[in-house]
Amino acid sequence: MFNTEIRKHIEETSCHGFLMIDTANSRNWGFGSSERLKCDSCSYVSPYYRLYEELETGKRGRKPAKINVGLQTGLMTTPISNTGMRRILAHANIAPPPPNVSAMHRAAGKVSEAMVALNVKDMHDIREKIKQDNRLCRLKDGTKVNVEGDTCYNNPLFNSGGHTPFQGGTIAVTTMSENNTRSKRIVGVHVANKLCMVARPLRNQGIAVDCPNHDGKCTANMSETDVIGNEEKWNEQVARKINTDLNIASFTGDGDSKGHSGVDKAQVQQTVHFKDLRHLGNSLKRAINKAQFNSGMFAGPASKRANFQNRFALSIRARCMSELTRAHKNTKVI
Missing domain, CATH: 1.10.287 (Helix Hairpins)
Structure with missing residues (x-):
């Protein structure tokens, strides 16, 4: 940018003033920005230059900046929220002014959809790899897989006792990993979520909203009245996903829930159950x-x-x- 504009500035104006970044007229695109140069001695102003790389989407409209997508990808591996990240940058004076929170949330939504699709494909590839390994081992049934699984919650379920009439947890994540190899790769996941950012403001306005069946986008996939600790149901859904490629031969669980019953419901053949x-x-x-x-x-x-x-x-x-x-x-x- 500087080399091109310095030469162009001298050729067009014969001015030997200094070019500097016009910070007062910066164009921000999330964490990326477009800048132009201006002369301190004459009225020369350069065109805008993008100081970030764009991500090709194959769609019409403005392309997202790689730095914005990369930031959201990194935040998904940490407990830091978009609001928290914005505060950190504001206090450190790294990106003044910090990006808009709603824009960061929209970027997070698009990145999360891509991450979900990528993880679903990755788990499918892992299940296919297990079938290939079984055939190489000359197993009689190449679709058999031994799994272990459990459900974790965003809050301990016993925290609600004596404090609130509602259940303690609002998000339940059920994970199953294979026990055929030492890698113990994840082969199935289900997330049960009661939280919906659209329904809450509507209810505050007196509008009756029933998640997840209301109009518009609903981030919840279960009703507020459903039991969040129904591990039998969650394990059944994960087992059905695994059964698209493999058959569960044995299931290792915690033994303190009905998770094994959910695996049995999703299976046509009998499953052996173990306790960790x-x-x-x-x-x-x-x-x-x-x-x-x-x-x-x-x-x-x-x-x-x-x-x-x-x-x-x-x-x-x-x-x-x-x-x-x-x-x-x-x-x-x-």
């Missing part, structure tokens, strides 16, 4: 703490017996987990 060691150990510890032992089992005053029983439960859990881990390592598959 961490939840199995915790269940064993709770059972020992609740057990009624003989009065002579734990000596000492009553105030210390509960402590002795808890330490005994921890010891039994550690011993059992050690035995199971060693047995698994020593097992040779022929």
Whole structure:
């Protein structure tokens, strides 16, 4: 930009003044900007130059800047929101003025749609790769896959007790990963979401809105009255997605929900169910703490017996987990 305009400025005006960026007339496009040069001695003004690269979309209209798309892609891997990112940039005086929040949200929506499509394709490719590996191993049924899965929430479900009549969580993410290889790649995901940014302002205006069936764009895919902790339903939906390419042979879950029932509903053939060691150990510890032992089992005053029983439960859990881990390592598959 400077080399071209300095030469052009001298050729057209014969002026030897200095060219500087016209910051008062910058054109911002999110985090990208278009700048022009002006002379401090004459009235020469250069055309605008884009100081960012555009992303080709194949559609009509203004192209998005790569820096804006890259920022939204990076934010999706962090807990920082668009509002938080805008505040950071404003306090650091990095991009004055900071980009508009609504524009950042629109960019995030477009990037998230592309990310969802990319992840769906990636999980499909992983499932196809598992079938290829099964055929290379000369398995009788090349579509079999062993999976493990669980559901996590944006808030602990027990947090609502005594504080609100509503459920503690509003988002549930159910993930299943394959157990055929050591990579444990994710082969199925389902996100249950009750949050809708469109419905809330409408309800504040007295308009009856029922998510996710109202007009316009609804970010929720379940009703507010639905049970967010229905892991049976979420596991069934993930299992049906996996069944488009593979058949689940075994499912390892936490054992404290009905997730295994959901996998059974989605399967035509019978599924073997296992419990993961961490939840199995915790269940064993709770059972020992609740057990009624003989009065002579734990000596000492009553105030210390509960402590002795808890330490005994921890010891039994550690011993059992050690035995199971060693047995698994020593097992040779022929």
